[in-house]
Amino acid sequence: MSKSNDPVTMQVIGGALDTIAKEMSHLMQRMAYSSLIRESEDLGAGIFSRFGETLAESDSTPMQLGCLPGYIKGFQEKLGENQHPEDIIWNNDPYAGASHSPDVALCQPIFYEGELIAYAGTTAHHLDMGGAQPGLMVDVPDVYAEGLILNGVKLYEKGLPNETLFEVIRQKVRTSEKVIGDLQAQVAACRLGTKRFIDLLDKYGKETVLAACEQLMNYSELMMRREISKIPDGEYEAESWLDDDGLHLGDKLRVHVNVIKKGDELEVDVSKSADQVATAFNVSYSGALCVSVYSVIRSIFLDTYTHEEFVPANQGAFRPIKVTARKGSIFNPIKPAATFSRANQVNTVADLIIKALATVIPEQVCAGSSANIQFASYSGLDENNDYWVYIEVNEGSYGGRPEKDGMDAMDFSSWNTRNNPIEDLDMHTPMVCEQYELREDTGGAGKTRGGLGIVRWNRFLTDGLMTMEGDKHSVKPWGFKGGLPGTEASLIKNPDTAPEELPSKLNGYRFKAGESIKIMVPSSGGYGDPLERSIAKVYEDVLDEIISVETAYRDYGVVIEGGDLRLEASEQRRKEMREQRTERPIFSH
Structure with a gap:
C-alpha cells in the first residue's frame, strides 16, 4: 500500500x-x-x-x-x-x-x-x-x-x-x-x-x-523478527508423552517438537509425533496446532509485561513462523478423523517449545507447566426429560520463572479461560461442589517454586453423565536448572466412600445420584536450585499452607519445629544437603 x-x-x-x-x-x-x-x-x-x-x-x-x-x-x-x-x-x-x-x-x-x-x-x-x-x-x-x-x-x-x-x-x-x-x-x-x-x-x-x-x-513482524534473530541458529528438540487416546488405555502417544531457528525465522516441526488415532484425540492443523504454536512463541519473544515496547497483537507477528506437521499424524489428521479433543496435545506442544528453547533463552521461559486442560462436561435429563449440559474448565498452572514463582490455578498457554464459579454450578444444575481449592504441597521445589493446580470435587444430585478431556496422569511437569518436577493429574470417583482411580479420559461415563468425582489438575515444576530459595520465603509458604513442614525440610532444607523457624538448624541442614548432592541434570523429570 x-x-x-x-x-x-x-x-x-x-x-x-x-x-x-x-x-x-x-x-x-x-x-x-x-x-x-x-x-x-x-x-x-x-x-x-x-x-x-x-x-x-x-x-x-x-x-x-x-x-x-x-x-x-x-x-x-x-x-x-x-x-x-x-x-x-x-x-x-x-x-x-x-x-x-x-x-x-x-x-x-x-x-x-x-x-x-x-x-x-x-x-x-x-x-x-x-x-x-x-x-x-x-x-x-x-x-x-x-x-x-x-x-x-x-x-x-x-x-x-x-x-x-x-x-x-x-x-x-x-x-x-x-x-x-x-x-x-x-x-x-x-x-x-x-x-x-x-x-x-x-x-x-x-x-x-x-x-x-x-x-x-x-x-x-519487524519486532518478532528482531527478537528471533537474537538467539543462535540451530535446532532445538524436546519430547514428551500423552497418556493414551481414550480408547487404548495406557498406550502412550509421543509428542516431539523440533524448533529450527535460522536468521530471523523459526520453524516448529512436530512430524515425529504419533500417528493419528481412531478416537477424537486428534488435532486440526490450522485451527488448533498453528494457533498454539503462534501463541506460545509470541508469549516467549513479545511478552507484554517484560517487553519495553508495546507490540500490537496482529497477524504480522506470525509471519516469521512456520509450522510443520506430517500428514496422518495426530497434529495433521486425514479426514474424516475426529478432532474434538485436541487441547492437551497442543498444550504439550507449547510446553515442549518452551523446553526446547530453555537452554538458549533461560531468562525468557518458565519450568515445566501443567501443559494440560482438564475439560469436563456434565449432563443429564431434567424433570421435563430435557437435557441439561454444564461444561467447566479446570485451571492448570505455570512452572517457576526466573524471578517469580509459577502462577497458581491459571490455564496454560493458549487457553486463558477464567474460573467457573461454583455458585453457577450449584444454581443451574442438579450438582453441588464439595471442594474447590489449590492442590497444596504439590508444586515442584525450586528457587522459584512451581505453580499449584486445583482440586475440584463435584457431586451428582441426580443420575448423569460425565465426559473428561484430560491427560498428564503419567507425566510430571519438568523442573529446570535444578528445580524439581511437579505433580501429575489424577481423577478419583467417590473419594469419600469407595475411592476409585479413573483414567484421564472419560466418554459419557455414567454416574448415579449421590456419586462424585474429584479432579486434581497438575502442579508445575520448579525453576532453579531449591536451596537458593530464601529461607524466609520457604517459611512463608509453610505458614500459607502452600507446602508442608516435611517438604520444607526434605526439598528446601528448612527446619520448622512447633510452628517456629529454626534458622541455624536450617543453615546447617542446607550445608549438609549440598555436601551430599550428586550433580543434577539441567532438567528434572
Missing part, C-alpha cells in the same frame, strides 16, 4: 481497532446464555482484513482468536464472491480452519463504498452440537459423529435470518435454547464490530485506515 501514515495516526488507529475488538468481546460475554462463555470467556472477537489477517483481537482466549484467520479462509474458499453486507457466515469445520466442532465462528463481511475490505469475526465454544455425547466427547469414530458441522453456510443472508438453519439447531442440538442465545450474542458482536469499523473509516478515510492496518502488521 503506497500511503504511509505518521506514527501518531498509526497508533491512534491501532488503539481504535483494539477497542473495537474488546467491545465486541464484552458484548458477547454480557449477552451469553451459557456460563462457559459468560463466566469462563471461552470466546474470541476481532477485526480481520479481507484476506483473513488478524488486525486486532480481544483480550480473551488465544485459542479462540488465533484460529479465526483459518475460519475466514475456509469459508472464502466455499463462498467465493457470494458475500454481501449484513451476511453472517458460519464455519465450524475442523478441516476448513476451525479449532474443533463446538467452536463456531460467525463472521460478517464489512463492505465500504461497495467493496469488501474486512471482516468482523467471533468465535465461541457452544455447549452442544448434537454429537454422539452431550457436551464433550473423546471416543467417537469420525468427525461426522461430532454433530452439526457447517462451512460457508449463512446464519443471516443480507440481514435476514436463515430460519431453516435455526430450525435445524432447535431439532438437532440438545441445549438449543442456550446455543441459539449464544449464537445471537455472536451476531450482535459482529454487527457492533462492523458498525465501529465503518465509523473508523468514515472518520479517517479508507486509505488511511487500511494503510495503518498494514503498517501495524509490518511493525509486529
Whole structure:
C-alpha cells in the first residue's frame, strides 16, 4: 500500500481497532446464555482484513482468536464472491480452519463504498452440537459423529435470518435454547464490530485506515523478527508423552517438537509425533496446532509485561513462523478423523517449545507447566426429560520463572479461560461442589517454586453423565536448572466412600445420584536450585499452607519445629544437603 501514515495516526488507529475488538468481546460475554462463555470467556472477537489477517483481537482466549484467520479462509474458499453486507457466515469445520466442532465462528463481511475490505469475526465454544455425547466427547469414530458441522453456510443472508438453519439447531442440538442465545450474542458482536469499523473509516478515510492496518502488521513482524534473530541458529528438540487416546488405555502417544531457528525465522516441526488415532484425540492443523504454536512463541519473544515496547497483537507477528506437521499424524489428521479433543496435545506442544528453547533463552521461559486442560462436561435429563449440559474448565498452572514463582490455578498457554464459579454450578444444575481449592504441597521445589493446580470435587444430585478431556496422569511437569518436577493429574470417583482411580479420559461415563468425582489438575515444576530459595520465603509458604513442614525440610532444607523457624538448624541442614548432592541434570523429570 503506497500511503504511509505518521506514527501518531498509526497508533491512534491501532488503539481504535483494539477497542473495537474488546467491545465486541464484552458484548458477547454480557449477552451469553451459557456460563462457559459468560463466566469462563471461552470466546474470541476481532477485526480481520479481507484476506483473513488478524488486525486486532480481544483480550480473551488465544485459542479462540488465533484460529479465526483459518475460519475466514475456509469459508472464502466455499463462498467465493457470494458475500454481501449484513451476511453472517458460519464455519465450524475442523478441516476448513476451525479449532474443533463446538467452536463456531460467525463472521460478517464489512463492505465500504461497495467493496469488501474486512471482516468482523467471533468465535465461541457452544455447549452442544448434537454429537454422539452431550457436551464433550473423546471416543467417537469420525468427525461426522461430532454433530452439526457447517462451512460457508449463512446464519443471516443480507440481514435476514436463515430460519431453516435455526430450525435445524432447535431439532438437532440438545441445549438449543442456550446455543441459539449464544449464537445471537455472536451476531450482535459482529454487527457492533462492523458498525465501529465503518465509523473508523468514515472518520479517517479508507486509505488511511487500511494503510495503518498494514503498517501495524509490518511493525509486529519487524519486532518478532528482531527478537528471533537474537538467539543462535540451530535446532532445538524436546519430547514428551500423552497418556493414551481414550480408547487404548495406557498406550502412550509421543509428542516431539523440533524448533529450527535460522536468521530471523523459526520453524516448529512436530512430524515425529504419533500417528493419528481412531478416537477424537486428534488435532486440526490450522485451527488448533498453528494457533498454539503462534501463541506460545509470541508469549516467549513479545511478552507484554517484560517487553519495553508495546507490540500490537496482529497477524504480522506470525509471519516469521512456520509450522510443520506430517500428514496422518495426530497434529495433521486425514479426514474424516475426529478432532474434538485436541487441547492437551497442543498444550504439550507449547510446553515442549518452551523446553526446547530453555537452554538458549533461560531468562525468557518458565519450568515445566501443567501443559494440560482438564475439560469436563456434565449432563443429564431434567424433570421435563430435557437435557441439561454444564461444561467447566479446570485451571492448570505455570512452572517457576526466573524471578517469580509459577502462577497458581491459571490455564496454560493458549487457553486463558477464567474460573467457573461454583455458585453457577450449584444454581443451574442438579450438582453441588464439595471442594474447590489449590492442590497444596504439590508444586515442584525450586528457587522459584512451581505453580499449584486445583482440586475440584463435584457431586451428582441426580443420575448423569460425565465426559473428561484430560491427560498428564503419567507425566510430571519438568523442573529446570535444578528445580524439581511437579505433580501429575489424577481423577478419583467417590473419594469419600469407595475411592476409585479413573483414567484421564472419560466418554459419557455414567454416574448415579449421590456419586462424585474429584479432579486434581497438575502442579508445575520448579525453576532453579531449591536451596537458593530464601529461607524466609520457604517459611512463608509453610505458614500459607502452600507446602508442608516435611517438604520444607526434605526439598528446601528448612527446619520448622512447633510452628517456629529454626534458622541455624536450617543453615546447617542446607550445608549438609549440598555436601551430599550428586550433580543434577539441567532438567528434572
